[in-house]
Amino acid sequence: MACLEEIVKEKFKKYLKEKGLRYTRQREDILRKILETKGHFEIEDIVLDFKKHNLDVSRSTVYRTLNILKELGIVNEVIKFKNKTLYEVALKEHHDHLVCEKCGKIIEFHSEEIEELQNNICKDYNFKPTFHRLEIYGICEDCQKKNER
Amino acid sequence: MACLEEIVKEKFKKYLKEKGLRYTRQREDILRKILETKGHFEIEDIVLDFKKHNLDVSRSTVYRTLNILKELGIVNEVIKFKNKTLYEVALKEHHDHLVCEKCGKIIEFHSEEIEELQNNICKDYNFKPTFHRLEIYGICEDCQKKNER
DNA sequence: GTAGATGCAAAAGATTTGCAGCCTA
DNA sequence: TAGGCTGCAAATCTTTTGCATCTAC
DSSP, rough: OHHEEEEEEEEHHHHHHHHTTOOOOHHHHHHHHHHHSSSSSOHHHHHHHHTTTTOOOOHHHHHHHHHHHHHSSSSSEEEETTEEEEEEOOOOOOOOEEETTTTOOOEEEEEEEHHHHHHHHHTTTTTEEEEEEEEEEEEEEHHHHHHHH | OHHHHHHHHHHHHHHHTTTTTTOHHHHHHHHHHHHOOOEEEEHHHHHHHHTTTOOOOHHHHHHHHHHHHHHTTTTEEEEEEEEEEEEEEESSSSOOOEEEETTEEEEEEEEHHHHHHHHHHHHHTTTTHHHHHEEEEOOOOOHHHHOOO
């Protein structure tokens, strides 16, 4: 088992214990699943994957657990597009997204300068940030080319 | 009638004509209403306000028209928080938002530097941006103080 | 043993859509 | 006049919730 997974698992367990909550089989399954997931995922992906592998975890439980993991800062809702919510594990270096409105492609980017400017703004307002979401919508290179043809 | 309103109205009419669509009483009412609105608004605000003033515009029509106005870039979905969508007229100087997770307060800010950095990133990826959304979630000054007590 | 968790089905919201009648161009 | 528009109700989709049952601690 990867080290990262262990660390997060312990963090989750510790948080649950502190709050008097329980570490159940379902919560373990959900945590493992999202840690396996590369990049973005939707709730529905998780639910269907459990179904596919005959793992008994209900949709409600996935929602309930994701809400805890959001609170804990282990996952973030990074994209809200067309009534869909895309989540991401918040462990790797944080990044933001370019979303193509034509094909739905998502390009990740990271800008340390933007992060810093955001922090400065928060300081100006005495605002204590927990997370942020920067989505730039538009047309990707490929779709622009398709239009030219 | 303010000049700004006229300009937007003409833009809307022109767009509708180009697409073979019609400029109806309801579309006029909706456009007027959102131009009157200061700051953010929800669909529900608009619907209720029409009800209050005995103006006949159905919820469906508000949704349908807002979708056209989004396409046109006259309004943007600027905040997606707790399954609510907040819209904003995209005419004034663009700004971004700090959203307090405790009390829901929304603080607007504008940073020309962040805008520029975003534009640079789009250039790097040959991405043609139409709009963006930057939400910073966290705890506002007031709510931090309340917690200290 | 007990408080908390789960699964299910139902509910709640937000948004979209099918359709019959209406209206703009 | 015709094709687009509207209002209504129904349908969808996402997310939450009430409750009886189950389970971690």
